[in-house]
Amino acid sequence: MTRRLYYEDVYLKEFDAVVADCRQADGCWEIIPDASAFFPEGGGQSGDRGTLTQSDTGRMVEVLDTRERGDDVVLVCSGPLEAGSRVHGTLDWQYRFDRMQNHSGEHVISGLIHSRFGYNNVGFHMSADRMTIDLDGEITEEELRQIERRANEIVWENVPVRTDLYTEEEAENIEFRSKKELHGEIRVVSIPGADVCACCGTHVSHTGEIGPIRIVSHVRFKGGVRMELMCGRWAYEYMTQLFDQGRQVSVLLSSQMPQIAPAVRKLAEDQNQLKGRIIGLYYEQIEQKAKELAGKGDVLLFADHYTSVLVQKLTARVMEETPSRVFSFAGNDEEGYKYAVGQTDGDLKEFVKDMNGALSGKGGGRPYFLQGSVSAYRESIINYFSEKAEGIIIESV
Ligand SMILES: [Zn+2]
Numbered sequence: 001m002t003r004r005l006y007y008e009d010v011y012l013k014e015f016d017a018v019v020a021d022c023r024q025a026d027g028c029w030e031i032i033p034d035a036s037a038f039f040p041e042g043g044g045q046s047g048d049r050g051t052l053t054q055s056d057t058g059r060m061v062e063v064l065d066t067r068e069r070g071d072d073v074v075l076v077c078s079g080p081l082e083a084g085s086r087v088h089g090t091l092d093w094q095y096r097f098d099r100m101q102n103h104s105g106e107h108v109i110s111g112l113i114h115s116r117f118g119y120n121n122v123g124f125h126m127s128a129d130r131m132t133i134d135l136d137g138e139i140t141e142e143e144l145r146q147i148e149r150r151a152n153e154i155v156w157e158n159v160p161v162r163t164d165l166y167t168e169e170e171a172e173n174i175e176f177r178s179k180k181e182l183h184g185e186i187r188v189v190s191i192p193g194a195d196v197c198a199c200c201g202t203h204v205s206h207t208g209e210i211g212p213i214r215i216v217s218h219v220r221f222k223g224g225v226r227m228e229l230m231c232g233r234w235a236y237e238y239m240t241q242l243f244d245q246g247r248q249v250s251v252l253l254s255s256q257m258p259q260i261a262p263a264v265r266k267l268a269e270d271q272n273q274l275k276g277r278i279i280g281l282y283y284e285q286i287e288q289k290a291k292e293l294a295g296k297g298d299v300l301l302f303a304d305h306y307t308s309v310l311v312q313k314l315t316a317r318v319m320e321e322t323p324s325r326v327f328s329f330a331g332n333d334e335e336g337y338k339y340a341v342g343q344t345d346g347d348l349k350e351f352v353k354d355m356n357g358a359l360s361g362k363g364g365g366r367p368y369f370l371q372g373s374v375s376a377y378r379e380s381i382i383n384y385f386s387e388k389a390e391g392i393i394i395e396s397v
Pocket residue numbers: 043103104107189199200201202203
């Protein structure tokens with residue numbers, strides 16, 4: 001049986017113990033100490049990490065994970081230490097404190113939601129830099145903002161986080177949140193104004209230590225809501241990233257930070273207007289070219305910067321002005337050319353089949369209007385048409 005030092009003093013970062021047992025396990029070593037400040041996984045919180053050093057030899061092994069097995073705390077280690085030897089354990093304190101901040105923040109949020117809406121936290125997961133909470137009811141964005149605001153006020157109020165132990169019988173008369181049927185000694189964690197919940201995890205002793213609480217996203221999930229939550233250092237690091245992004249955007253837009261959203265909106269509107277004007281200019285160009293080619297013979301047109309849609313428009317518009325064949329190409333020698341070809345009341349299927357064969361192309365469509373692309377040089381395209389369509393007019397747009 002391992003003495004749980006983390007319940008006696010949750011801030012214990014180093015401790016001394018004796019190795020009660022040490023055995024090889026799957027790719028690691030399992031060391032059972034007679035006392036442990038390393039917290040084993042539980043209540044959605046992952047097991048602690050750190051180092052363990054044998055006092056007489058100075059041999060140090062890494063504690064990769066901590067688990068619970070019956071009454072024992074099992075340290076999953078990178079190597080063995082002698083059974084019966086005295087050891088000194090050191091926690092990876094940032095790892096643990098991150099989890100204390102987040103676990104405590106989760107209590108505040110879940111407790112506030114439970115007391116206001118009656119919803120339960122039915123799924124809790126803690127990853128390397130955030131938590132997810134699944135609620136069994138729906139909450140609006142506005143309501144979540146209010147909960148987040150109240151949760152941060154509770155942090156500012158710096159209220160004490162209390163842990164009380166009850167027997168099963170005593171616990172029957174106490175109101176608290178709990179995910180499962182509890183047996184034996186029951187640990188109840190209370191945060192005045194926010195939460196009362198049965199929990200075996202490690203928590204900060206005053207809410208001020210939780211630091212900022214941030215709900216970073218929420219989506220509908222199984223008839224309720226799944227939200228992502230960050231507290232303390234995790235929230236601070238995340239907000240710092242966002243702040244840096246915001247600052248870069250503000251420099252790019254020459255705009256004050258609090259005004260970057262309207263500035264980006266204006267930029268998007270300007271861009272849309274500009275797009276509209278550019279398309280208008282293309283259409284004018286197409287119109288002019290169609291007029292120039294009215295009633296003329298077969299024509300090969302190069303419109304280098306045209307998109308597939310524009311090259312189709314060009315061909316279609318010229319076709320309205322001439323009964324001859326119209327072949328339009330857009331692109332360059334490096335990336336190849338897109339084409340749109342057509343003839344009012346014509347049938348260019350055979351011609352295009354031959355052209356695709358000669359110019360490494362592919363495409364299709366109706367007999368009177370086909371589109372596709374070729375992987376060929378402009379010179380080869382010109383040579384092909386000069387040979388296959390004698391007297392063809394070759395022009396650029
Ligand atoms: Zn807890």
